[in-house]
Amino acid sequence: MKRREFIILTGVGATSAGMLSACGHPEEKLIPALIPDDEYVPGIDVWKASTCAMCDAGCGIVVRTRDHKANKIEGNPQHPVNRGALCARGQAGLQVLYNPDRIKAPMKRVGERFSGQFAEISWDEAIKILADKLRDLSAIGKANSVHFFTNDRRGMTAHIATRFMEAFGSHAYLVNRLFNEDSAISGFLNSYPFVNKPVFDIANATFLLSFGARFLETWHSPILYSRAYGDFRRASGKVRGKFVQVEPRMSLTGANADEWLPARVGSEALVACAIAQVILREGLAKNTPDANFIKSFEAYSPENTAALTDIAAEKIIRIAREFAKSDRPLAITSSTIEMTKSLASLKWANFLNLLVGNINQKGGMLLLEKDYTFPLAKLDLPNGFSNIDYFKFPMMIADRPCEILMIHNFNPAYVVPATKKKLKTIPFIASFSSFMDETSELADLLLPDHTSLESWDINYAEATSEFIVNLTQPVVKPEFNTKQTADVFIALSRALGDKVAASISFSSIEETVKQGFTSFAKKETPALVKKKAAETDAEEDSWKPLSEKGFFINKLKNNPAYELESHQLLTNIPLTDSLLSDAYEDQEYPFALLVYEHPTLGVGEQANLPLLQELPDAMTSVMWGSWLEINPKTAAQLGIKDGDVVEIAVEEVAIGGDLRTIAQFEPIQLPAVLYAAIRPDVLAMPCGQGHTAYGRYATNKGVNAVVFTIGSAGNKRGILRAKVKRISNENKLIRFGTNLPEHIEIKR
Amino acid sequence: MSETTPTNKPQWAMVIDLDRCTGCEACVVACNVENNVATVGAEEAAKGRTINWIRIERYFEGEYPDVRVKFRPVMCQHCEEAPCEPVCPVYATYHTDEGLNAQVYNRCVGTRYCANNCPYTVRSFNFFDHVWDAPLQKAWNPEVSVRSRGVMEKCTFCVQRIKAGEAKAKDENRDVKDGDVTPACVQTCPTKAMYFGNIADPTSEVAKLSKSSRATKLLEDLGTKPKVIYLNEGE
Ligand code: SF4
Ligand code: SF4
Numbered sequence: 001m002k003r004r005e006f007i008i009l010t011g012v013g014a015t016s017a018g019m020l021s022a023c024g025h026p027e028e029k030l031i032p033a034l035i036p037d038d039e040y041v042p043g044i045d046v047w048k049a050s051t052c053a054m055c056d057a058g059c060g061i062v063v064r065t066r067d068h069k070a071n072k073i074e075g076n077p078q079h080p081v082n083r084g085a086l087c088a089r090g091q092a093g094l095q096v097l098y099n100p101d102r103i104k105a106p107m108k109r110v111g112e113r114f115s116g117q118f119a120e121i122s123w124d125e126a127i128k129i130l131a132d133k134l135r136d137l138s139a140i141g142k143a144n145s146v147h148f149f150t151n152d153r154r155g156m157t158a159h160i161a162t163r164f165m166e167a168f169g170s171h172a173y174l175v176n177r178l179f180n181e182d183s184a185i186s187g188f189l190n191s192y193p194f195v196n197k198p199v200f201d202i203a204n205a206t207f208l209l210s211f212g213a214r215f216l217e218t219w220h221s222p223i224l225y226s227r228a229y230g231d232f233r234r235a236s237g238k239v240r241g242k243f244v245q246v247e248p249r250m251s252l253t254g255a256n257a258d259e260w261l262p263a264r265v266g267s268e269a270l271v272a273c274a275i276a277q278v279i280l281r282e283g284l285a286k287n288t289p290d291a292n293f294i295k296s297f298e299a300y301s302p303e304n305t306a307a308l309t310d311i312a313a314e315k316i317i318r319i320a321r322e323f324a325k326s327d328r329p330l331a332i333t334s335s336t337i338e339m340t341k342s343l344a345s346l347k348w349a350n351f352l353n354l355l356v357g358n359i360n361q362k363g364g365m366l367l368l369e370k371d372y373t374f375p376l377a378k379l380d381l382p383n384g385f386s387n388i389d390y391f392k393f394p395m396m397i398a399d400r401p402c403e404i405l406m407i408h409n410f411n412p413a414y415v416v417p418a419t420k421k422k423l424k425t426i427p428f429i430a431s432f433s434s435f436m437d438e439t440s441e442l443a444d445l446l447l448p449d450h451t452s453l454e455s456w457d458i459n460y461a462e463a464t465s466e467f468i469v470n471l472t473q474p475v476v477k478p479e480f481n482t483k484q485t486a487d488v489f490i491a492l493s494r495a496l497g498d499k500v501a502a503s504i505s506f507s508s509i510e511e512t513v514k515q516g517f518t519s520f521a522k523k524e525t526p527a528l529v530k531k532k533a534a535e536t537d538a539e540e541d542s543w544k545p546l547s548e549k550g551f552f553i554n555k556l557k558n559n560p561a562y563e564l565e566s567h568q569l570l571t572n573i574p575l576t577d578s579l580l581s582d583a584y585e586d587q588e589y590p591f592a593l594l595v596y597e598h599p600t601l602g603v604g605e606q607a608n609l610p611l612l613q614e615l616p617d618a619m620t621s622v623m624w625g626s627w628l629e630i631n632p633k634t635a636a637q638l639g640i641k642d643g644d645v646v647e648i649a650v651e652e653v654a655i656g657g658d659l660r661t662i663a664q665f666e667p668i669q670l671p672a673v674l675y676a677a678i679r680p681d682v683l684a685m686p687c688g689q690g691h692t693a694y695g696r697y698a699t700n701k702g703v704n705a706v707v708f709t710i711g712s713a714g715n716k717r718g719i720l721r722a723k724v725k726r727i728s729n730e731n732k733l734i735r736f737g738t739n740l741p742e743h744i745e746i747k748r
Numbered sequence: 749m750s751e752t753t754p755t756n757k758p759q760w761a762m763v764i765d766l767d768r769c770t771g772c773e774a775c776v777v778a779c780n781v782e783n784n785v786a787t788v789g790a791e792e793a794a795k796g797r798t799i800n801w802i803r804i805e806r807y808f809e810g811e812y813p814d815v816r817v818k819f820r821p822v823m824c825q826h827c828e829e830a831p832c833e834p835v836c837p838v839y840a841t842y843h844t845d846e847g848l849n850a851q852v853y854n855r856c857v858g859t860r861y862c863a864n865n866c867p868y869t870v871r872s873f874n875f876f877d878h879v880w881d882a883p884l885q886k887a888w889n890p891e892v893s894v895r896s897r898g899v900m901e902k903c904t905f906c907v908q909r910i911k912a913g914e915a916k917a918k919d920e921n922r923d924v925k926d927g928d929v930t931p932a933c934v935q936t937c938p939t940k941a942m943y944f945g946n947i948a949d950p951t952s953e954v955a956k957l958s959k960s961s962r963a964t965k966l967l968e969d970l971g972t973k974p975k976v977i978y979l980n981e982g983e
Contacts, residue, residue: 071888072932074936084935085935085937085940086774090774091774091777098884100884229939230768230938234767240982250817252770252771252772255817256771260813260816600773610787612777613790614789616773616803624789676811696881701790736798
């Protein structure tokens with residue numbers, strides 16, 4: 001590799017290259033993931049490419065290491081998703097690796113069950129314990145009472161586990177994200193199997209209409225879309241784009257909009273319909289459905305729907321005109337449970353895209369052909385696995401015999417505390433979590449996984465018209481005596497022998513990843529592999545250049561067939577939604593409650609990182625805790641001041657206006673934040689806190705809001721209604737900037 | 749305040765495009781990691797003792813439903829006429845000939861006069877020795893010293909990266925140019941809202957952007973001559 005390329009690759013260049021120039025060309029030896037001690041140069045920076053694991057977006061990273069320690073993560077400047085940038089979560093990644101509360105070695109329970117007392121054992125012993133249990137069950141024909149759950153949606157754990165579990169005679173399940181944007185999107189596109197997940201060309205749009213899509217924080221790919229947003233605003237030679245956000249509570253994303261439309265909770269789809277109706281009646285549509293449809297659609301006029309959406313008809317008409325007349329209009333929407341009736345809004349927002357004809361156009365919605373092959377196909381891994389939604393877990397373990405529960409990085413005891421009771425009836429629990437979370441506390445055996453910066457893996461990401469295969473490789477040696485879960489499965493399969501052993505042919509996850517990545521890359525990007533291989537010795541062949549780069553690209557085609565279909569799609573949309581029928585008043589529970597994903601703590605997975613706990617929330621400045629957002633006018637009526645402790649009681653009612661209660665929750669207390677940008681009839685609280693375990697930084701901070709989203713235990717999903725009252729004025733909020741003058745404890 | 753002597757050294761400056769900034773705070777975390785900025789924990793944070801080299805200010809404008817929000821990243825403004833410098837009795841905070849407002853940690857005696865005199869409240873004081881629960885300290889950047897109790901600290905424009913960039917330019921026998929020095933916040937910013945460079949070089953990006961009609965400086969009328977330039981929204 002030429003030095004110049006190396007500098008570009010490593011991004012910072014400055015630090016590393018300045019030092020490297022003094023000592024020949026050590027960079028030739030720098031990149032391979034694990035450098036033997038005798039080749040390590042003390043005091044020299046070594047950069048290693050890998051993939052960020054802090055969310056599912058799959059940004060490329062380069063990690064600066066020196067003297068076997070990782071000391072900074074940067075975005076990989078070549079990576080098409082993030083082009084050198086990283087978000088707040090990604091920047092905090094080192095605190096996962098060096099977290100003091102990691103499980104440091106395999107352990108078995110020594111005290112009473114659920115006492116949380118464990119003693120360290122060897123890996124051999126740990127694997128033997130689990131293998132013996134599995135063998136015994138299998139011998140009495142109960143193999144199908146063993147269940148494996150993982151929420152590792154990105155990588156190979158689920159594949160390897162699926163292979164293992166199927167050979168053993170049971171199943172592995174992949175748990176979807178709680179705030180899942182993907183499954184609903186694929187649901188919407190199911191009738192179009194030739195397309196991949198859509199990508200939205202925000203950078204080139206001139207008018208962006210977003211229905212609750214928090215694309216700068218948690219939606220699909222936060223950095224990809226933040227980069228696009230920067231250019232949407234100010235790319236040279238392009239007009240400054242206009243951005244309108246429709247959502248009842250202004251998110252960080254909404255805070256960046258030029259206009260915020262606080263529509264009633266659950267009425268986003270209606271707003272989209274009203275806008276569409278104006279576009280149709282004023283003849284502004286590029287594609288038009290048939291006359292019958294347009295006629296029946298009159299019911300959705302802004303005049304008819306204003307009372308339901310609480311957005312004045314004039315405003316809707318103005319925005320509809322601006323949107324349709326803009327050069328490159330684009331509508332996007334969230335499909336998570338943060339939004340009631342998200343599927344309807346998904347449908348009607350995309351209806352807008354069809355009307356203005358932006359499919360596969362510059363600045364529009366890009367549907368990409370699904371023509372890639374699965375990168376690990378060669379290794380004969382299963383192509384599909386069983387996905388389940390987060391909230392279905394309690395039902396699943398209640399429904400079927402369960403003798404052994406194996407659980408990996410998924411924490412039901414936190415997400416659905418009510419399942420703790422059921423979990424305790426399971427005779428044996430093995431946890432693969434890297435941290436002592438609420439579920440691992442209940443376990444009998446701990447088999448701690450490596451963290452991502454110590455692991456081997458392959459996963460994917462999508463960026464505008466490109467499909468990217470990402471490599472995860474260790475940037476440092478394992479910090480503790482942990483073992484990658486995939487390798488544990490390999491060891492288990494060997495211990496069980498027979499057809500289980502035969503189910504996994506390779507000997508380690510490292511070998512699998514190297515082989516799989518190289519063979520696929522050779523096929524997809526032969527030029528890169530060949531050119532680079534010629535520069536290095538034959539033995540190192542194609543692996544080294546790939547591992548230096550950390551990813552490779554498979555270009556996707558926009559699907560030409562889609563254009564033909566879109567007109568057809570327009571006429572196929574049935575008007576069956578009961579959108580017009582379900583506004584109601586509820587005297588006892590007067591507020592709608594929104595529970596949303598915390599921009600940096602997520603759904604609690606990142607609550608154990610001090611950097612993110614102490615990062616003031618961008619909209620409220622709160623650190624280290626939870627809060628309830630209330631409109632200041634509402635708060636004044638209830639006598640609630642900023643910082644007061646309030647109590648909220650929450651119930652879930654069925655959708656459809658029949659007011660049938662389907663779940664009721666224990667009231668909880670937390671501090672109130674007077675929030676200027678929320679509807680007066682809405683309360684909102686972030687997820688992320690309220691852990692009772694998961695290390696010193698996460699434990700006993702704030703309250704757990706996730707519980708409300710799982711209330712109906714996987715049955716029909718409803719709407720959350722709440723009432724709130726003031727409890728005390730004891731200010732427990734920890735906020736940045738509000739108390740800057742020094743607090744003096746002892747009078748002098 | 750320093751006598752301004754003519755110099756051919758680079759003059760470091762930053763430009764922040766507020767129209768691109770989304771308030772995502774990636775820059776804040778990047779800064780904390782690069783510069784070994786300590787986390788103080790919930791209890792001390794409640795007393796207002798967090799350490800912040802860069803913060804995102806947030807302004808709500810208007811009343812419901814016509815609310816708009818603005819964000820502004822604020823760090824040490826590296827004022828040419830820095831109010832913090834003349835009040836330091838031990839010359840721990842001073843101006844370099846490259847336009848940096850520097851802080852010598854082992855000279856600082858903790859009077860906190862500088863923080864009192866900074867109109868931008870960007871200086872943080874170490875009220876106690878920080879605990880880094882092992883092995884968190886393994887992530888320390890070896891290029892940046894870790895500050896102890898009784899010492900004032902603040903943004904350095906990532907002086908360690910400046911030094912490395914200058915060394916590299918010198919090795920190659922040329923002047924520094926755009927791209928040689930990228931502070932941690934600038935490098936990570938997802939929307940590319942931040943620019944950094946030598947404002948004395950008229951061809952540099954920051955020099956060009958600083959002439960934009962959108963350019964403003966924070967509390968400019970105080971006469972501090974900040975080296976951080978903000979580009980407002982709008983055309
Ligand atoms: S967007 Fe996701 S993948 Fe990208 S840096 Fe942030 S956490 Fe990592
Ligand atoms: S990283 Fe960039 S967009 Fe995010 S807050 Fe900082 S300056 Fe603004």
